Amino acid sequence: MAEFFLSQTGFIVLFVIFALGAIASMIARRSDSDANMLGNGFAIIGSLWGALFGGFALISANQTMNFAFTIPFSPLPALTFSVDKLSAFFILLISSVAFLASIYALDYVKHFYKKYSIGALGFFYNLFIASMLLVVTSSNAIMFLTAWELMSLTSYFLVVYDRAESKNTQAGLQYFAMMQIGTIFVAAVFVILYSFTGSTNFSEIRAAAANIPTLWQGIIFAAALLGFGMKSGIVPLHIWLPDAHPAAPSHVSALMSGVMIKTGIYMLMRVLLDFFQAPPVWWGVVILAVGAISALLGVLYALTEHNIKRLLAYHSIENIGIILLGLGSALVFSSLHMPALATVAIIASLFHTLNHAIFKSLLFLGAGSVISQTHTANIEEYGGLARTMPYTAFFFLIGSMAISALPPFNGFFSEWLTFQSLFAGILNNTNGMMLQWAFLIAGGALALTGGLALACFVKAFGVTFLARPRSTHAQHAHESGIFMQIGMGALALSALLLGVFSGAVTGVLQSVGATFFPISSAVAPALSANTSAISLQNGFAFVSGINLFLLMLIAILSTVIASAYVVYRKQRIIEGTTWDCGTPATPRMELTATGFSRTIITIFKAVLRPRLHISTTYKYGESYMPLSRSAEFSVTDIFRSYCYEPVSSFALGASAQIKKIQSGNINAYFLYTFIALIGILCITTL
Amino acid sequence: MTSTFAIIAQLLLVPALSPLFIGIIRKIKARMQNRHGASIFQPYRDLNKLFHKDEIISSDATFIFRIAPYMVFAVTLVVAISIPIITTFIPHFGTSDLLAVMYMLAFGTFFLALGGIDVGGPFGGFGASREMTISALAEGGLIFSLFAVSCMAGTTDLLSIPHALLAYGSTATLATVLAFFGFCVALLAENMRFPFDNPSTHLELTMVHEAMIIEYSGKRLALMEWASANKLFIFIALGANMFFPYGIAASADLSAVIISLGILLAKALLFCIAIAVIESTTAKLRLFRLPDLLFLSFIASSLAIIFTI
Amino acid sequence: MNTLLIIIGAPIVAAIVATLSKKITAIEYTSVSAIILSTGATLFLAPSVAKYGIVVFSSIFAVDALSMIGMLITSVIGLAAMIYSVGYLRDEVKKEIIGHSRVRQYFVLINLFIAAMLLACASSNPVIMWLAIEATTLSTTFLISFYNKATATEAAWKYLLINSLGLLLGFFGTLLYLTATATAPETFSTWQTLVANSAFLNPDVARIAFVFILIGYGTKVGLAPMHTWLPDAHSKAPVPISALLSGVLLNIALIAVLRFRAITDATAGGDFTQNLLIALGLFSIVIAACIILIQKNYKRMLAYSSIENMGILALGFGFGGVATIAALLHMIYHSLAKSTLFLSSGNIFLTYSSTKIAKIRGVLTSLPVTGVVFFTCILAIAGLPPFGIFFTKLYILFAGAGAHPYIVATALVAFAIVFIGFLRHATGMLFGEPTEDIIPNIERDRLLIAAPIILMTLLATLSVYLPETLATLLMNASKLI
């Protein structure tokens, strides 16, 4: 069974399924429901196949499997692929999320019927999943770049799928443009590697990477951080993310936010840890700093949002920050030659990658479910949906708890591991105060981030699902279809199970970490995991998912039982109205999302720079008897206004200057030719 | 066998004693205000009465409102058996990690805030908003202050910290003092005491915790009140045993446990007096001044860590 | 000889028929069948060229791999452009923008134009090639001023004069190369004899000569700063002519430069030509990239993209090694993609009657097929997989990285700017709702859809698979440069 999946045939079948899905849904494009069934059906089969492939590869005894295909007389790059434990982990990650998102999509895409081509959606959707799988399996630079660009391309089309709104096409433009700028750096990474190692093949690069001069290693690091960071959405390269993710259909947002941005993390691990075995310490410190800033700013901007998908998108930035904190620690430990601790840190990073994929997809799917019913993404217009959409509410609640790192859900355990790796960095004083301070600040940022994330999800869940509906759409919402519920439910269950069995999961992830840091028998592993608990550094820290779950469950059940049956059980429960101080409570009296987060925004106003714009209209001309008064409280991303806008206006201005070359004057044109001729002649004979 | 006994003892001790400390604080405050004050057992009577009353639940509320009190109360019980209160000799379930405890408490806060929002009244909403703001900002100081003692002890397992600290000796007094200061600020913030919140007010402009539970009644209100009492006791026990671990029972020996309980009660009484004094002598701070205090707590704790390592 | 006669003769015959005949339909059929015949003969010739390396027809006509690639590009794109011309002109006549005499004139000139380009490829003598390229200038002048508007005349005037200056410089350079074979003036010098006799060429003369060639033919190629005629001419000519200018003519001029480069390298060493090609290539890329970013006219945008791609080719041929084959492939891909773009932009022009980007909205709605083709080729030419331009660009950059890291870095940035520019304009044109005052149902004319789709399919196919003959031709051609 496992051998069959892991054979060359098994590998090629994986991509053939997606290709068939793409073609089939294109062929069936005249019938929306056929295209939907075919497109998503093949995606489901393909990602199931991928999940099995990834799973088997992860537990297989083979460290690395290589696949190579040749097409004669083709301009295509060498089709060489390699699946090691890291790739296997990401294949599993991508496929499982894609599997559930595709099931969800069976119902979700119905609301696009007759509006846009479902065939095109299926086409790009299948190719998108396939390209992500290609990204994590490619084993030479050109093939990788091809897959990387295909991923950007297909996701771009999914972002602009809802093309009637110019907001979406603009978001797509910005997304694709920034991805292309990122590609400059990604290509630069491999071009530099190629020019020093003479190879585009990953294994050969790995073998020769240590000989690259230090300066160029630093340049590669910077380029990798910029290029892959652009895809991951690290601050300050993040501004595409909150625009692009909301524009895509929700199951695609789930994939983009949950999985696609992780390919950047994958490549950072691949380049920084895999290619360079002994990175300089400052790499790790830079990654820690970037992680801390991304985590904090991500969550702060999330608090300012009242578009649910933008809010979730900003949380992706935050979580990428947390993942980078783990990765940064791993880099630091690796350069300090502490493979045991580095393994813990990389496990933290990988585990959080996995967890974020699960709960972020869950949240996006939940958001999609809500949007498909209310036709708006503005959470100010929601309210009370827990009554009309109880399942969605329940699943979203689990997602919120998982992303807020509340035990016993999965988010807690990876955040715990991340904290522990930062703690280990603080405690380890072999490399001086500066490094300890770096870890300390990162730890502080993580603690603050955790608290703010909790606040943000109280807002997101509370304003969306609780209390009274604030709009008629919200009032008349219905629970979404069965496939959507299955998709969300399975993800919610995974969020719980990954937490409860976090010990077992980290055990598996340890084998992934071992590919980076082969721990000799002389060094004791820093992490011992079994099915019931994760234990660090000989009892420095110890946490058990299953016990947390069981104890909390028992405590809750016994509280319920005790208070319901033991204490006294004759009380009545009366339904009444909320205390309204005498005026009937209306939706206008409820807490708004803006109101909820205004306190925090005001506290962080130095960073967020909120603007309050109050406009008043008067009854009789000026300043007497105000008729109506409206206040607009808004926060714009400071990176947009202080970083991107100046750069883009500079670029446009410079281009306008260059355009003056085309003056229209033919004599000037003759002069150019003449000067070029004489100039080149003189220069070349000097 | 002894450890099972220890667990049950702790499990019962927390809910059993927690209302008492609320009563004590109220009594001291009353005395300082030249009032006679209710009996220190008054909170027990309140709880009992609430458990027997009918409930009114808002028609706007969803299932969250109904389950929140159970969640909030239950996590305090789990925390109760995860931290050293009178003895460290209870089984390590793997729930006693510093971060696990902190996030379990956050779990309670999460449901408390959601319950506040759920009724759709203006009070619950802004209460939740303020609560989440304060607890988000307090989290750094709280985690770091406890991590400072973890650094000294060489473990983040709360059950192992007291003994390790005793073995460590008292070389890091400055660090302990700083960390303890950080912890106290966080304690006041997390439990909504002065100068963060006035637990006895129902004035719209200032209340935080009371605003969130304002719609609760009957049994659910009793659970909410009880849970917050538990939380206060848990914090006091943490403060007593993590920073001044003297006297905690090293074994499940009955006499040691009783001595330990006595010492704990004494230390807790000191905390209660301190809280009551603070509440009687300081004014509640403006909401936007609170972050300064919380950041101070964070900085103090960070300094404590730096001094330790 | 017969094959070559068919290849070049067929369009000339069609031109003569167009001069004499009065029936537009007859002219259309003759022209299309002539180009089909010519394409067929070219395809027929290709395997033997691939097999023998060079097929010599007479003392002045010989087809080697490089010529063959040029001829293949010419005939295939000529075919598509001719098919499209028929539909396009019918539409223009229907709208009473042009009369019948102009249609005849058009077919005469386009056939001569194609014949001249084929001749330029097939001639093995530098002077004859020069004459043929001069003939392309002369035949297209009135095609550029075809619409008889002031701006069209202006474009044609600039085209004629600037290219004539360039070609005279190129002629001067050509003469200097002939010093290698000056001992025997009565025989015709061929490329082959010139390379063989390069030892007789003074390296210093060769260097000066190459500068004249590069500036001279470079004008025709459209390398900055001699590119100034190109956007004007491309934007004013009827789209099939723009497609031919951009997709074919520029390449043929570039092939001329490469021929002389091979001779120069044989005597003066490779560094000299390499540095010049890289410098001019990079300059073209950067200039074009910046102007594309803020372009307001889509046909001019495509024209600047041609300048950029000619820069990439110069860069690739400059880097040498693997980059040479990549650049040859890039030449093919660019021709296909750019012609498709021009032809599909013709449909946009017919529908919206404007070349201003700001006036075009909702092409995907108003012209679904054209919109998809246009967008696909925009992405292809901007360098996105799975289209070949992506790979060739990468191969060129990788090949140059070791020796010229900063040039590669600059080029990477420029590519991103081009991409952003393209995407920005395409977003504006393709999405949204179309304006009211458009002419609907352009796509009902099969001819207007078929030509771009054929070219795009060819592009997509060649991106993943090369026929063995073509692969051999590419290998052989790369050895000639």
Next chain:
Amino acid sequence: MTLSLTYFLISLFFFTTISMHAVRKNAILVVLYAVQSLAVVLLLMYGAWLDQSIILSIVALFALLVKTTLIPRFFGMLISKNLITFSSSTYLKLPITALIVAGLAVLPSTHVFAPLLAIAPQHAHEIAFSLGAFFISCFMLVNRRDGMSQMIGLLSLENSIVAFAFFAGLEQSAMLQIGIIFDVLVWVFIATLLASLAYKQFGTLDTDTMRHLTE
């Protein structure tokens, strides 16, 4: 004698090229071109006489016909039909123009072009003259705003290349030469046609008015 004849002809050629810069009247410009062409044709005839080649003399006669008769006639028709007596102004004032022309005249004697002069060392001076004429003609294109002058500038450029080829010994076979002359004829035909079209649309041949395409 031989030396002085070729030297005389190339000097004549060179000075007509320079004087084109000073002339404002189009008719005189055309005459100057005819004189310049005549000098080139005489050179060619002299070459044919030296080689005793009949076919080269035919080429020279053909050149004589095209360059001194047909082309001036085309221009004459253009001038008379459109009444363009005077060419429009130049960009640079006459003294500066003269300065630059002087600079371009000595340019071929610098070391940059030394290899070209060395092609035929016995004709180094003549080659230098023809190269100088080459650059001066180029400069005419740059400096003069008038379409007419630009056409004549290009033709004068072509003449200087022929002169250069003659002195450098790079003459092509007769067939090719006839081809080139024919090409020049067609070129002039098309250019004058286009020029009258432009005159119709713009009302002038001043290229400064042709500045619509600036994007």
